[in-house]
Amino acid sequence: MPVYIESYKFMNTCSIYPLGDSAMTLDLGNCIDDQLNSRALTIYDWLGAHPLEGITDRIVAYSSVSVFYDTTGIRNRTAVTEWLLEAWQRTDQIPKQSDGREISIPVCYEGEYAPDLEQVARHTGLAAAELVELHTSIEYRIYMIGFLPGFPYLGKLDRRLEVPRKARPVPVIAGGVGIAGMQTGVYPLNSPGGWQIIGRTPLRLFDRHAYPPILLRTGDRVRFYPVSTADFMAWKP
Amino acid sequence: MSFSIIKAGLLDTIQDLGRNGFGNWGIPPGGAMDVYAAQVANLLVGNNRCEAVIEIHFPGPQILFEQNTMIAITGADFSPTVNDETIPRWQPVVVRKNTVLHFPTHVQGSRCYLSVHGGYCMKKWLNSFSTSLKAGAGGLNGTPLKKGDELPFNENTIYFAGLLKKEESNFEVLPWRVNSEKVYQFPHEIGVTPGHEWPLLTEASQAAFAENNFLIHPSSDRMGYQMKGNPLSLREPLELVSTAVSFGTVQLLPDGQLIVLMADHQTTGGYPRIAHVISAHLPKLAQLRPSDTIQFKWTNMEEAEHLLVSRKKELHILQRSCLDHLNEVVC
Numbered sequence: 168m169p170v171y172i173e174s175y176k177f178m179n180t181c182s183i184y185p186l187g188d189s190a191m192t193l194d195l196g197n198c199i200d201d202q203l204n205s206r207a208l209t210i211y212d213w214l215g216a217h218p219l220e221g222i223t224d225r226i227v228a229y230s231s232v233s234v235f236y237d238t239t240g241i242r243n244r245t246a247v248t249e250w251l252l253e254a255w256q257r258t259d260q261i262p263k264q265s266d267g268r269e270i271s272i273p274v275c276y277e278g279e280y281a282p283d284l285e286q287v288a289r290h291t292g293l294a295a296a297e298l299v300e301l302h303t304s305i306e307y308r309i310y311m312i313g314f315l316p317g318f319p320y321l322g323k324l325d326r327r328l329e330v331p332r333k334a335r336p337v338p339v340i341a342g343g344v345g346i347a348g349m350q351t352g353v354y355p356l357n358s359p360g361g362w363q364i365i366g367r368t369p370l371r372l373f374d375r376h377a378y379p380p381i382l383l384r385t386g387d388r389v390r391f392y393p394v395s396t397a398d399f400m401a402w403k404p
Numbered sequence: 405m406s407f408s409i410i411k412a413g414l415l416d417t418i419q420d421l422g423r424n425g426f427g428n429w430g431i432p433p434g435g436a437m438d439v440y441a442a443q444v445a446n447l448l449v450g451n452n453r454c455e456a457v458i459e460i461h462f463p464g465p466q467i468l469f470e471q472n473t474m475i476a477i478t479g480a481d482f483s484p485t486v487n488d489e490t491i492p493r494w495q496p497v498v499v500r501k502n503t504v505l506h507f508p509t510h511v512q513g514s515r516c517y518l519s520v521h522g523g524y525c526m527k528k529w530l531n532s533f534s535t536s537l538k539a540g541a542g543g544l545n546g547t548p549l550k551k552g553d554e555l556p557f558n559e560n561t562i563y564f565a566g567l568l569k570k571e572e573s574n575f576e577v578l579p580w581r582v583n584s585e586k587v588y589q590f591p592h593e594i595g596v597t598p599g600h601e602w603p604l605l606t607e608a609s610q611a612a613f614a615e616n617n618f619l620i621h622p623s624s625d626r627m628g629y630q631m632k633g634n635p636l637s638l639r640e641p642l643e644l645v646s647t648a649v650s651f652g653t654v655q656l657l658p659d660g661q662l663i664v665l666m667a668d669h670q671t672t673g674g675y676p677r678i679a680h681v682i683s684a685h686l687p688k689l690a691q692l693r694p695s696d697t698i699q700f701k702w703t704n705m706e707e708a709e710h711l712l713v714s715r716k717k718e719l720h721i722l723q724r725s726c727l728d729h730l731n732e733v734v735c
Contacts, residue, residue, distance in 0.1 A: 169598040169702045184600050187680030188708040190650045192600070197645055211428070226427040226648035228672055233648035235424070238683070238709055239716045312430040313646055313672030316539050320646070356538065375529065375541035381429045 169266040174293040178238050181369035183251050185244065192233040193251045199322055199349070205266055205311050208386050209258045210251075219250045227385050228311045229320075238247040267309065267386035272353070274303075274344050274391045275399035287346070287363050290330050298365065299393050301325045307351065309387045317355040317381030321389055324349045332361040342367040344391070355381065369394075369402035406470050407520070407555040410504065413465035418524065418543030419517075419667075423532035426646065427671045434534040434542070437515055437626060437690035440715070441479035443688045444582050447723045448476035448496045450730040453659050455523035456533035458549065460516050463655035464507030465549060467518075470639055472501050472564035474521035478584070480513025487574045495581035496521075496726075498567045499556060503574045509529070513691040522558035537626075538668065563733050580729040582722065587715075588688045592617075592696065595685045595703035595711075599654065601676030609636035611686070613678065615698055622694040626668040629689070631698075635660025638676065646674040652681035652689075654700075664689065684711035 174191070175183040186192050193210065195203045211227040214234065224235040232254075236247055276284060276299045288295055303401035307321035314320075324346060332347045336359035339345070342355040345362025354360055368391075372382045383389070394402075409416075419442060422435025436442035436459055443453040464482050468473075474520035476496045477484050482493050487503045493516070499505070505518075526544060535543025544553060568576050605613070612634055613722060621630035637660055649655070653665045665673070666679060667690075681689055682703050692698065 169596075169602070169690065169704075172598070172705060184542075185597065185680075185705065186600075186648065186653050186677070187650050188597060188683050188712060189706060192647060194600075194647070199645055223424040224427045224433075226671055228647045229645040231647045233650075235427070238712045243709070244705070310445065311421070311646065311672065312428065314670055316536075317434075318431045320428055356540075359536070373539070375539055375546065379429065380431075380530070380539075380541075385428065 174244065175252055181255050182186050183248050186233055189238055190233055190235040191244070191247050191251060192231050193255060195230045198229065199229050199310060201308055204308070206258065207232050208266060209261055210254045213254045213258050214250070217227065217250075217254070219246065222359075228313065228341055267384060267388055270383065270387055270389050272370055272389055272391050273394040273398070273402070274366040274368050275394050275396055276302075276366040277396045280396070281365050283363040284365045287328075287365055291327060293327065298328065302346070302351070302365065303329055303391045303393060307389045309385050309389060312381065312383065315354065315356050315358055317353055317383060319372075319383045319387075319389070321351045322349055324351050325329050330363050333342070333363065336361045339364055340367065342372070343367065344368060366391075367399070369399050369404075371404060405557055405559060407557070408468040408470055409465055409549050409551055409553040409555070410468050410730065411466040412549055412551050413460055413507070414463050415461040416465050416549040417459050417535040417537070418526065418533050418549075419457050419459045419535065420533040421454050421666065423530050423534050423542070426530050430671050431530060432536065432611065432668050432671060433651065434536050435532070435667050436517065437595050438479050438687040439685035440584070440587050442517045443719055444494065444584065444722065445476045445478040446523075447518040447726045448478070448494070448580070448582065449474050449521040450727055451519060451521065451523050453723065455519065456526065456543075457523075458518040459553075460518060461514070462507065462510045464516070467505040467569060469499050469503055469505065470499060472498065472568065473560075474498050474562070474564060474578070475505075476519050477516055478582075479516035481511035482507035482516055483509045483511055484516075489574060491575060494576055494583070494584055496578040498564050498576045498578065500568055500574050514558070514693050515690065520557045521562065522560040525556040525558045536668070547611070554671060567733065578729070578733060580726060582608035588619050588691060590598065590686050591692060592698050593701050594689055594698045595682040595708065596654065596679040596700045597682060597705055597708055599679045601638075601644070601656070602678055604638050604640075604642060604676065605656075605678065606637050606639050609638075612636060616704060617697040617699050620692055620694050624694055626666055628666050628669060629664040631662040631664065633662065635680070636662070642672045642676060644676060646672045647678065649673040652678065652683065652686055653677055654679040654681065666690070682708035683712065684715055685709065
């Protein structure tokens with residue numbers, strides 16, 4: 168039976184634990200919360216501004232920051248733990264940053280661009296126009312980028328739009344705007360996906376020829392606005 | 405100066421040691437599945453360990469050498485031949501212009517690596533040569549190698565014709581090699597350290613995890629190995645928000661089965677993290693095939709780190725000795 172290693176735990180508000188032998192996670196609590204996400208971003212930035220030799224990557228998620236390291240570049244795990252702990256302590260007094268940029272995303276909620284809109288309307292008992300109204304009425308926060316290059320996890324959705332994921336993933340075309348649970352997101356690439364697709368944006372969220380290749384970042388605030396099929400087709404980037 | 409693909413294999417892609425540093429953009433690390441074999445392939449021919457290599461699955465490609473050059477093949481054994489004569493693996497080989505490399509039979513392992521002296525010459529995407537099939541970027545146009553592809557490699561200063569001793573010989577095997585046995589010994593025993601959600605498994609599942617065998621399902625690929633075994637369960641239902649995951653993370657799926665994340669894994673995931681395969685055992689896991697079985701072995705963190713650090717030291721020593729050998733041969 169293994170010895171479970173928790174490197175550090177403080178009053179249930181912060182724990183630091185290994186993610187295998189070459190990465191560690193600083194976890195602020197298992198929940199979707201703007202303040203925790205903002206703190207995670209602040210920690211991510213602090214770590215970037217105070218680099219430790221041998222660190223190969225940093226990833227911020229809903230309420231955590233993970234760092235990946237080259238074991239030979241770092242004397243031991245303790246150094247990484249202390250670095251993360253320092254980041255947590257030093258960011259305690261930093262005021263909540265005015266996160267990210269404001270970004271408006273055009274979405275066509277019509278016809279072939281919205282293959283699951285009817286199904287969602289049936290499930291929620293709302294009319295299509297009401298769905299669009301609810302989906303476009305909120306300014307969402309990007310809690311993290313994951314799943315696919317440039318895929319934003321946005322929340323929180325209006326409760327009335329809460330729908331389950333599909334039982335099985337189906338092909339989704341790039342630009343597909345999906346909802347699932349209390350979240351909404353946009354598929355940057357053609358990919359199998361399990362979210363209910365209620366629209367499509369003509370914007371390119373991922374472009375391998377561009378630098379950076381992704382449009383959105385964790386912490387950005389996003390608003391969707393409806394465009395017609397004609398506008399979608401005539402859209403010039 | 406190039407290789408020409410005269411017949412494509414099942415899945416031949418350009419890889420290196422991965423695309424590190426872009427996880428926060430959701431860009432998977434990718435890279436060679438077996439980083440040990442990929443590095444050794446490079447070191448044997450005098451390259452830096454981070455150069456691009458071709459990762460080859462079976463059935464493999466047929467490749468025409470358009471120049472005299474030096475290659476090495478490591479990893480899986482697909483019985484490589486040059487103009488129908490067997491060439492050794494884990495050893496550098498000088499090959500003659502207009503000969504053809506072929507992989508006629510599968511003997512063992514899942515993927516092999518082909519390096520060339522000087523390294524393949526192509527543009528990096530986000531700091532890495534690795535092909536990301538999902539992003540359609542990196543490698544050669546972001547796709548697997550196809551018939552007709554030309555793979556240029558960097559100019560080199562070695563006069564290879566001088567190394568091809570006999571005029572009629574198709575290749576010349578150079579006298580240094582790597583014994584990789586230790587890295588791949590006990591192939592079915594895969595070392596793991598506990599994951600964060602390990603304590604949340606039922607006692608019976610905790611016992612079953614270490615005692616049972618798990619089968620690698622045929623749907624396994626470069627993204628992950630789907631495992632088939634007795635289903636495991638949590639003490640109580642758990643909703644997790646997504647966090648970062650890594651190469652080797654063992655996740656518990658809702659149906660009680662396990663998945664081991666491999667090189668092309670997503671950057672984040674929300675399934676319970678039961679365990680993590682130790683980095684030093686990822687190469688041998690990468691060489692197992694669908695329908696092989698594995699058994700997870702608990703390893704303490706210190707041992708996992710020790711194995712990894714000594715592996716890296718060995719590679720460092722290997723690099724120096726390969727360069728010394730190469731200098732001797734060329735002078």
